[in-house]
Amino acid sequence: MLHSDQIILLNSNLGTKGGGENSTLQFAKYFSEKYPNKSVIILTSEIKPPTLDSLSVYFGLKMTENVSIETIRISEFKRNIPYLGKFLLYLKFLFRVRNVFLFLNHANISFLFPYAKKNIYLIMFPFTAYWGKIYVRLIKTRLMGFLLSRYDLVIANSEFTQLEIGKAWNGLFSKVVQPYFIPSKHLTRNKSFKQNQIGILTISRFTSEGHSKNQDLLLECFVKLRKILSPEIQLSYTLIGSLDENSDNDKKYYNSLIEKYGNDSNIRFHPNVSFKELEKAYSEHDIFWLGTGFDRDSLQISPAYYEHFGIVLLEAMSYGLVPFACDRGGPVEILSRFEKSFLVNDLNDLIEKTSLYINLSESEKVLMSKKASETVSYFNENQFIKKMDEIVSIYF
Template sequence: MDNIKKKIGIYSPYLNIFGGGERYILSIAELLAKDNYVYLFEEYKLKQKVRDYFDISLDKVNFVSNGLFLTKNIINKYISLKKMDYFFYMTDGSLFFSPAKKNYLIIQSPSHIPPLTKLNRIKLVNWDCICYSQFMKDIILKKLKKKAIILPPPVATNKFISKLSKKKNIILTVGRFFRHLHDKKQQFLLDVFIDNHKTLFKNWKLVIAGGLTENKESSYVEDLKIKSKGCPVSILVNPKFEDLVSIYSESKIYWHATGYGEDIDRYPERAEHFGITTLEAMSGECVPVVISMGGQKELVTEGINGYLWSTKNDLVSKTSLLINNPELLKDLSPLARKRALDFSYDVFYGKLKKIIEN
């Protein structure tokens, strides 16, 4: 970008959820606000919560009421967006005409891809699509007949400083608690651990951490707590970012199972479309043992910086391999972090600026 500050608008209808997508678009806001005028269409009260939960600073971001997008006042929306040099929109599957000079449509997952109607074909002409992974790029091309730009989410690698000497016998999994659409399969992972904690995983602990953003899923968390009673299992609900950093740095092995038991060819939205928590774990030198589906396959190289699995037996055997070979675990830990550095904020910002400049 030239030295002239640009006006950049950003909007997501999901900023009350606080998941990976929200971290992504708020990171874009934080970084672009360094050298530009960034306008986030959201209530100001969100600012402190974002700092507490994501450790993202929005001090240089201008907050504008999101009412423009919650009403059908098309004229006011048009006037506001026409002032923007760039506009980033994280779609919920909807699409609209934007008069900004340049428009970027962020598509998180297959379930967020707008239907290819005749009207949407016309609307899409004015949008460049952005996605997290090759997994998503292929699906977008198939469904929208449009090439997307891959911009993987960033990881605050500088905040995940780990010392192997302080590592504990902890298997960690992180993900939001909910059972529909994008189930993180905590129930499955808990069952695997309970079945093996007295034998193959003896003297190890399982930590399940994640956000609880929907009250209706409280019963799911309670079910997990009841089932884990009497076992070396901790369940952390809505941990602050600093607490997550601490548990990542203490853990030795990271589990991820999103998509397990699902027909991904038919329902690709049930796979992990990227895997930000896997990279966060790797940043903390936590060795990943993750399902070989979706975006996970793009992050982990088998036997080099972690392991991929397809079946329950595969998950158990590869976890046991690490548990029974401390030296192997020690060797893979720094290699896991090395891979995560490919997704640092500096790398992300460089790619983001290149997208805008082009």
């Protein structure tokens, strides 16, 4: 097949199955249906990426036959040589996307030069905070600014991301395309509540690095919350998330949580669960906690450490779970359509507001649960398609 008949989307973190990977598949689905005669390829450098079928099932997205996953490979020996491995991968990526019909760069922090006929850079979060010392940040920011100016279009996944990348790159022009969420066919919207049995759920990657979800801080909150509630209330906390077995730091962080809280019968840890197990967890819990952003004091210093959108909130809300999240970053765009009172300023605020919710009557909880599930309908695929159709009509 001629390269001019191909659309390539770059994502080298498919195995994490996070919000970014969901977004990659959403764009792949859109372009495959918009251009059915072209081959849509999700390009990755992962040694053993997940299959397209497994990702489709996990995210509830039905993909067409013209979508596939392709791996750029170099030998393990070369991959492990500092700098050389990355340079070789860069060259292979560069030549692979050369002259294709469309290239969508969704590799988080990627300095890949736009080499296709049409080029889009999809930015999921304002990542300049990851660049260390001031002089390094300055050099990389200027280099990225030059690179982004060569792309036909920059897309931000939220108004928060758009605002912060505009600050980082002197008013960089971008379009906002928020991810959408497709509720599970198996979910039960009519939740019933037992006044004295409350389950809290957190679903996020187990890591203390970079975009941390702060499970350690949330566990401290749970212990404090339990102390101020009536002894009659049976409170439990379940933590689910992906755990990278190849990351020593992630495993160390996870093991530290197990060592400290593993003997508490009211706290449960479940890494790397199946989609079926995930659905079961949603259906059995009442409250959802998202911990991103609670460990950072200044949005101006490190905007990248806040939740950039928070599609996991939509997933939880679709099952009727009432969500609590930091009042900075992307969750504001979701929860402002639900109830702003569930946006929390700090960890003490999280404890206080969760306690207030738990002490509501059963009928009040049912109403809030119903409103949460109804809010999800705003972030639908039709909105996404409408926004993308407008973009395609202008830039293509």
